[in-house]
Amino acid sequence: MSRIVVKVGSSSLTTTSGGLDLDRVDALVDAIAAARARGDEVVLVSSGAIAAGLAPLGLKRRPRDLPTQQAAASVGQGALMARYSERFAAHGLVVGQVLLTVDDVTRRSHYRNAYQTFAKLRELGVVPVVNENDTVATTEIRFGDNDRLAALVAHLVHADLLVLLSDVDGLYDGHPGREGARLVAEVTGEADLDGIDIARPSASAIGTGGMVTKVEAARIATGAGIPVVLTAASRAADALAGAPVGTRFTPTGRRRPTRLLWLQHASDSHGALHVDAGAVRALTARNASLLPAGITAVSGTFTAGDPVDVVDPDGTVVARGIVNYDSAELPQLLGRSTHDIAAELGSDYEREVIHRDDLAVIT
Structure with a gap:
């Protein structure tokens, strides 16, 4: 059968x-x-x-x-x-x-x-x-x-x-x-x-x-x-x-x-998160989540739950994922550890920008 x-x-x-x-x-x-x-x-x-x-x-x-x-x-x-x-x-x-x-x-x-x-x-x-x-x-x-x-x-x-x-x-x-x-x-x-x-x-x-x-x-x-x-x-x-x-x-x-197949092949990105080389290695080699510390810039307008691109320092899209923050929230978090962010803004901010289960590496 x-x-x-x-x-x-x-x-x-x-x-x-x-x-x-x-x-x-x-x-x-x-x-x-x-x-x-x-x-x-x-x-x-x-x-x-x-x-x-x-x-x-x-x-x-x-x-x-x-x-x-x-x-x-x-x-x-x-x-x-x-x-x-x-x-x-x-x-x-x-x-x-x-x-x-x-x-x-x-x-x-x-x-x-x-x-x-x-x-x-x-x-x-x-x-x-x-x-x-x-x-x-x-x-x-x-x-x-x-x-x-x-x-x-x-x-x-x-x-x-x-x-x-x-x-x-x-x-x-x-x-x-x-x-x-x-x-x-x-x-x-x-x-x-x-x-x-x-x-x-x-x-x-x-x-x-x-x-x-x-x-x-x-x-x-x-x-x-x-x-x-x-x-x-x-x-x-x-x-x-x-x-x-x-x-x-x-x-x-x-x-x-x-949902990872959809992210890689069928979704339209609502914005982009520009990341440093260390974040690229963490995402592509270690299957890690994306944290605020590795993000250098944000572009586009999006809300939590939207698909966004992850862009390396050369401007290449290396991954796409479901973001956990609105675009207006992220600029104040860039380059900072989740521990420091939570200490200043509260435990609601102690979370990944994109969880590894909601992220597809683009090959």
Whole structure:
């Protein structure tokens, strides 16, 4: 038995006018149901809520402004889930909707709740259908695309495989429509990506991603020890059955806390803490927390709980972490020991600027 996370994009589920393509939805459900019949557990990360809401709202294209996107998601999410519920029920399967924001995989209490929810759904035999909570997520707390979300969910549920379904059948060494473009069957590391132009936008006006986000999602998953298959949605059944389709990304690392993966790969920094050489060594070589004594300067405006960069004396970002102080508080603490700070300002200030458990070293 394998645990598989499947991600499908908007362009693979909808028509060019924005409505759901029911035949595509049904084919995907059939492929997942077949995997379930073989004994595999499947989590579906599905885009399409915003796209499914376009036609009912009379919109011809995906809206660019966040409020209209949220309205379209509100309308479309119900239609999307109704179809999934109906089609999975035909196979005797129950679906459960899971809407996530960045906080759900980064903050400790939220992370535990999300993990427990997925565990209970698996125990009950439910097929989780996951999407970003587009109706309430703001620009500052969004994953940015469902490819990254899928990679983090794969890590969260301890998946054995991540399948990224797209409107192309894999990673090519050039534009897929160009004569002579070659499918890259396997990626074992960054060297295999040298010379490949992945900075191509989505071929659809409906989707938000492109090859960049899919390769980045593959980096996140494989860096945590999870293999990835990238292929066309029309090859979903073959991919789930283990057939050699599309592009396979082999694992390059091992499992680590999900919020650290998010910090390194998917977060937007709200500011920077400039540190001395001693602090760099402590963070990178000794896995230490960042203390006020090693900080030389602060830039940006942020509050406690925000992600910030840690910058070495040469201006290179060496780490990113969740800061425990507001930017306005830090200047008076720089270069001082936590003992001296606590003696002057009280015990509430006797804490790390970034705890080592909330810090990801950037390689």
